[in-house]
Amino acid sequence: MTFLRVIGFSLALLGFYALYAHTLPQVEPDLSEPEILATEGLDxxxxxxxxxxxxxxxxxxxxxxxxxxxxxxxxxxxxxxxxxxxxxxxxxxxxxxxxxxxxxxxxxxxxxxxxxxxxxxxxxxxxxxxxxxxxxxxxxxxxxxxxxxxxxxxxxxxxxxxxxxxxxxxxxxxxTPEADAPAADEGLVEAPVTDAQSALDKFSCAACHDLEGSGADLGPALGGISMRMSRAGLMEAILDPNAEIATGFDAGLMPDTFGEDMHASELLLIVDYLMALPAPRPSDTPEDEGPASDAIDVIDAYGCAGCHDLEDSGADLGPALNGISARMDREQLITAITNPNATIADGFEADMMPDTFGDDISDAEMILLLDYLMKLPE
Ligand code: HEC
Ligand code: HEC
Ligand code: HEC
Structure with a gap:
C-alpha cells in the first residue's frame, strides 16, 4: 500500500520535474553557489x-x-x-x-x-x-x-x-546572490510570490503534506504545528529538514534545497501561514480513511477508552483525561503516553497502562491523539 503510494508519488514527481524542465528550461540550479537563503527583506x-x-x-x-x-x-x-x-x-x-x-x-x-x-x-x-x-x-x-x-x-x-x-x-x-545577477539575465531571477498559498504551491509542500486539503501523507500533517514547534524550529525544519526527522517518517525525502531556492519573503509567508494553521478537528477527517485518520479511531485502536473515561466509556482504571491540558503540556502528555511509568498519576497504580504505545503509535496518530486530548474540556 505504502509502496504503491510512493511509486505513484515518484511518477508524479517525475512528471512535475519534466513539466518544470519543459516550461522553464532556463532556470537551472547553480550547484556551485553556496547554500544561502535569499534574505532580502528579512526584519x-x-x-x-x-x-x-x-x-x-x-x-x-x-x-x-x-x-x-x-x-x-x-x-x-x-x-x-x-x-x-x-x-x-x-x-x-x-x-x-x-x-x-x-x-x-x-x-x-x-x-x-x-x-x-x-x-x-x-x-x-x-x-x-x-x-x-x-x-x-x-x-x-x-x-x-x-x-x-x-x-x-x-x-x-x-x-x-x-x-x-x-x-x-x-x-x-x-x-542575496540571486539579486547580484544583472537584470539583463532575464529568467534567472524568479520574482518571489507574494501570498502564502502561491508559496506553498511553488514548492509543492502539499504534494507530501496534508495542506490545502491535499490529503497527502508522505510527510507529517502540519495542522497545529505551532503547538509542537517554535517559529525558529519551523524555519529550521523547512531549511534543514534532515537535522531532525519527524518520528515515523523517512529521512532524505523532504527536499533540502529550500534554503537555496526560497526567497526570505516566501519563507516568512509560509512560516506565518503554518504557525496560524489550526489543528485538524477530529470531525474534519472522513471516517473511512483508515485507522490513523481520526482521533477517535486512534483511541479505539489502542483501547484508551477501556481504561480512561473517554467517549463516555465511564472506565475508571486510569484517571479521567478531561481538561488534561490544564495539568500537562504536549511534551508531558507525550511522555505520559509513551512512558507511562515515568510518573504515576496520584491514586493509580504503576505498570497498569501499557508501555508499548511509544513503539506502536505512529507520529500521525500521536498528533491526532494529542490534538484531541489537549482540547478535551474540563
Ligand atoms: C517530497 C516530499 C516533501 C515535500 C515536497 C515537502 N516536505 Fe516537508 N516533510 C516531508 C517528510 C517526509 C517529512 C518528515 C521527515 C523529516 O522530518 O524530515 C517532512 C517534514 C516537515 C516538517 C517537520 C514536521 C514535523 O512534525 O516535525 C515541516 C515543518 C515541513 N516538512 C514543512 C514543509 C514545507 C513548508 C514544505 C514546502 C515548502 C515541505 N515541507 C515540502 C516531505 C516533504
Ligand atoms: C567543535 C566545537 C565548536 C563548535 C561547532 C562551535 N564552537 Fe564556539 N567555541 C568552542 C570552544 C571550545 C570555545 C572556547 C574556546 C574559545 O574561547 O575559543 C568556543 C568559544 C565560543 C565563543 C566565545 C565564548 C565565551 O564564553 O567567550 C563564542 C561566542 C562562540 N564560541 C560562538 C559559536 C557559534 C556562534 C558557533 C556556531 C556558529 C560555534 N561557536 C561553534 C567550540 C565550538
Ligand atoms: C490498561 C489500561 C490503560 C490503557 C489501555 C491506557 N491507559 Fe492511560 N493510564 C492508565 C493508568 C492506570 C494510568 C495511571 C497510572 C500512570 O500514570 O501510569 C494512566 C495514565 C495516563 C495518563 C496520565 C494522566 C494523568 O493525569 O497523569 C494519560 C495522559 C494517559 N494515561 C493516556 C492514555 C492514552 C492516550 C491511551 C491510549 C493510547 C491510554 N492512556 C491507554 C491505564 C491505561
Missing amino acids: MPGMIALGEGLFTGKGTCTLCHNGMGRAPDTLAMDLAVTFPERLLDANYSGVAAGGDGAQAVESYIRESMLEPSAFVVPGFGKKGTNDAVSPMPVVDAPPIELAPVEINAVIAFLQDRAGLTPTVALPSAAD
Missing part, C-alpha cells in the same frame, strides 16, 4: 529566528555549546556581562575591544566566530597549548561555512537572548 525578528535556527542547525554551534562541558554553555550565561569582561581580560589579544554595551557584545561574538583564538576561555583551549589556541572551528569556512548575513543572524540571536537590542545590519539585496 530583525526574522534575523533572530534565522539565527536561532542556524545556532542549533547548520551552524552546529550546539554540538559543542551545550551543557556538556565541551565548550562554554553560551546559551546559559549572561553574555551582556561576560563578553565585555572578556574584552578587558589580560589574555585577550584580538581587535574587538573598544566598543560599548551591545556593540561590544557584537564585536566579541563576531571575532569569536571568525578568530576564535583571539581570546580562549580558560580551560577550553586546545590540549597542550596552555589555552593559547582555540579548538573552535572558524565558522565562515567549510564545513560550517556561514555566509556573512548568517553570521549576523547568529549574532542577532545571541544579542537578543542577552536582552540586548541587536546591533547587526539587516540584510540588503547585496546579501
Whole structure:
C-alpha cells in the first residue's frame, strides 16, 4: 500500500520535474553557489529566528555549546556581562575591544566566530597549548561555512537572548546572490510570490503534506504545528529538514534545497501561514480513511477508552483525561503516553497502562491523539 503510494508519488514527481524542465528550461540550479537563503527583506525578528535556527542547525554551534562541558554553555550565561569582561581580560589579544554595551557584545561574538583564538576561555583551549589556541572551528569556512548575513543572524540571536537590542545590519539585496545577477539575465531571477498559498504551491509542500486539503501523507500533517514547534524550529525544519526527522517518517525525502531556492519573503509567508494553521478537528477527517485518520479511531485502536473515561466509556482504571491540558503540556502528555511509568498519576497504580504505545503509535496518530486530548474540556 505504502509502496504503491510512493511509486505513484515518484511518477508524479517525475512528471512535475519534466513539466518544470519543459516550461522553464532556463532556470537551472547553480550547484556551485553556496547554500544561502535569499534574505532580502528579512526584519530583525526574522534575523533572530534565522539565527536561532542556524545556532542549533547548520551552524552546529550546539554540538559543542551545550551543557556538556565541551565548550562554554553560551546559551546559559549572561553574555551582556561576560563578553565585555572578556574584552578587558589580560589574555585577550584580538581587535574587538573598544566598543560599548551591545556593540561590544557584537564585536566579541563576531571575532569569536571568525578568530576564535583571539581570546580562549580558560580551560577550553586546545590540549597542550596552555589555552593559547582555540579548538573552535572558524565558522565562515567549510564545513560550517556561514555566509556573512548568517553570521549576523547568529549574532542577532545571541544579542537578543542577552536582552540586548541587536546591533547587526539587516540584510540588503547585496546579501542575496540571486539579486547580484544583472537584470539583463532575464529568467534567472524568479520574482518571489507574494501570498502564502502561491508559496506553498511553488514548492509543492502539499504534494507530501496534508495542506490545502491535499490529503497527502508522505510527510507529517502540519495542522497545529505551532503547538509542537517554535517559529525558529519551523524555519529550521523547512531549511534543514534532515537535522531532525519527524518520528515515523523517512529521512532524505523532504527536499533540502529550500534554503537555496526560497526567497526570505516566501519563507516568512509560509512560516506565518503554518504557525496560524489550526489543528485538524477530529470531525474534519472522513471516517473511512483508515485507522490513523481520526482521533477517535486512534483511541479505539489502542483501547484508551477501556481504561480512561473517554467517549463516555465511564472506565475508571486510569484517571479521567478531561481538561488534561490544564495539568500537562504536549511534551508531558507525550511522555505520559509513551512512558507511562515515568510518573504515576496520584491514586493509580504503576505498570497498569501499557508501555508499548511509544513503539506502536505512529507520529500521525500521536498528533491526532494529542490534538484531541489537549482540547478535551474540563
Ligand atoms: C567543535 C566545537 C565548536 C563548535 C561547532 C562551535 N564552537 Fe564556539 N567555541 C568552542 C570552544 C571550545 C570555545 C572556547 C574556546 C574559545 O574561547 O575559543 C568556543 C568559544 C565560543 C565563543 C566565545 C565564548 C565565551 O564564553 O567567550 C563564542 C561566542 C562562540 N564560541 C560562538 C559559536 C557559534 C556562534 C558557533 C556556531 C556558529 C560555534 N561557536 C561553534 C567550540 C565550538
Ligand atoms: C517530497 C516530499 C516533501 C515535500 C515536497 C515537502 N516536505 Fe516537508 N516533510 C516531508 C517528510 C517526509 C517529512 C518528515 C521527515 C523529516 O522530518 O524530515 C517532512 C517534514 C516537515 C516538517 C517537520 C514536521 C514535523 O512534525 O516535525 C515541516 C515543518 C515541513 N516538512 C514543512 C514543509 C514545507 C513548508 C514544505 C514546502 C515548502 C515541505 N515541507 C515540502 C516531505 C516533504
Ligand atoms: C490498561 C489500561 C490503560 C490503557 C489501555 C491506557 N491507559 Fe492511560 N493510564 C492508565 C493508568 C492506570 C494510568 C495511571 C497510572 C500512570 O500514570 O501510569 C494512566 C495514565 C495516563 C495518563 C496520565 C494522566 C494523568 O493525569 O497523569 C494519560 C495522559 C494517559 N494515561 C493516556 C492514555 C492514552 C492516550 C491511551 C491510549 C493510547 C491510554 N492512556 C491507554 C491505564 C491505561
